[in-house]
Amino acid sequence: MEERNIGYVPQNYGLFPNMSVRANIEFGIKVRGVPRQERERRVRELVRLLGLEGLLDRRSQELSAGQQQRVALARALAIRPKLLLLDEPLSNLDPKSVRQSISYLRGLVDELSIGSLVVSHEISSLLEVADAVFFMESGKLYSLGSAEEALRNPRYLSAARYLGFETFLKVLRIDGNEAIVEGLGSVDLSLLGNRPARLDSSLALYLALRPMGVVVEDAGVGLDAVRCHLSVEGTAQGSYMWIEGMWRVRVRLPDGAEVLAVASRRVKAREAVTLCIDTNKVALVAGERF
Amino acid sequence: MRRFTALVALFSIAGGLVLLFFSYPIAVLFLVGGRGLIEALKVPAFVLALLVTLITSTVAAAASVVFGVPLAYILARHSFRLKGVIEALVDVPIAIPHIIVGVMIVLAFASYYGLGPLLAAHGIKIVDTLIGAALAVTYVSATYTIRVVQSAVQMLDPELEVVAMSLGASRLRTFFSVVLPNIGRSVASGALTSWARAASEAGALFIVAYEVRFGHQLVYPAPVAIYEAYVGLGVISAAKFSAAMLVVVLGIFLAARLLLGGHR
Incomplete structure (x- = not known):
């Protein structure tokens, strides 16, 4: 130095x-x-x-x-x-x-x-x-582009954790533009902001979600801002007030996967909810969840 | 606020006993020897003895700093193979009985073995000289400086050195501008401990320098002089010389500690 x-x-x-x-x-x-x-x-x-x-x-x-x-x-x-x-x-x-x-x-x-x-x-x-944002793990440095690019498309699961993504759902299969995703079923990849082609193909793929991109329907947080591209049913596991002044809700999907969502009110445990997922806030990432 | 518990009470009693054990003999020494103290300090041979002891222990303290601080720094900042061996070697002088240290110094520097013939050829005498006495007391006292400085360097944030070098300072400049000023107090306090340890040494001196050629005279180092007084004149006489030496050595020690700023 x-x-x-x-x-x-x-x-x-x-x-x-x-x-x-x-x-x-x-x-x-x-x-x-x-x-x-x-x-x-x-x-x-x-x-x-x-x-x-x-x-x-x-x-x-x-x-x-x-x-x-x-x-x-x-x-x-x-x-x-x-x-x-x-x-x-x-x-x-x-x-x-x-x-x-x-x-x-x-x-x-x-x-x-x-x-x-x-x-x-x-x-x-x-x-x-x-x-510009870079991510470093195990001695390797990854370039994530500008702050906006990094936030939209972190590309690596472990980088996404630093950038506000908190739910990672495993992609089970990709068929052209259609992906079969744990918890969600079929997802149209053309709706996502990022291009899966740039991902490291030797790693498993995950759909990364921000709590802000998953809204409990009928308890929406300015629902007009969050476009409901994808909706899915689930059971609330409990909720807590978070630093943005909104409620965070843990929701279990029918196949057992868990998703972190937001709501404008407290959602009781075991309450059945419909989640509205804004695919603009979803990124496809490569990596390992654990 | 700590509460005064039964445990604290118990520990205070135990600790108090230790402190009493430390101070009680000193009190008795001054009670017995205190009156003869001034008288002892008027004996020219004893004043010379004290002077010899002060010189050799100051040399020992200085040598501990000059040679010990670099070693302490390396031990604190670097790890390398066989470091454990070196760490143990630093502690060895404390573990060797000091009378044996005396024998080793004579063997190594003043006999037909080792460096003896080489030193003799250059006219350097070890036995019964200030050099020999200084060698002996340095051997038994330098460890304290090394250990104190080593732990001070370990406490010092290594980032300071990284920053200094990032700003363009050489390693040497970094050491003198950033490391040394921040461990100065510990260097002084380590040197003081080495000094006090060197001043109190008798065992090694019995072998190496029972008497020291000082100018044209032969002078006993102070601890040897006290031993002589004890053997020749008895314990009361030894007490007054002891009290006199204690006043001088402890006086310097406490004054230096005060200068260093109290409790460290």
């Missing part, structure tokens, strides 16, 4: 506890022998960019997590890196600091136009600043 000119911000920020904020930011350019005047100019610029006014003489231990992260960012940016590498940048922050962090990140990307590589397990908040 040292020779490749990569600015690195580790998960715990890695501020040098023996140095002031200013000394932290200046460390890299001092090591590289940047003259004092230029160093001060860069520090001033980074202080403005990252809102670090008044913190320069503090010690890292006195800073909040959000401030520490900005100091670490400033330190990494001071060397004018070709690439910025951030490891789990949101994992130590409270929700307010997450918003702040995202807005600083966006500002940096816009203003400095430095390519930034962000590694995270919790990517939902980061998708709004991402130009």
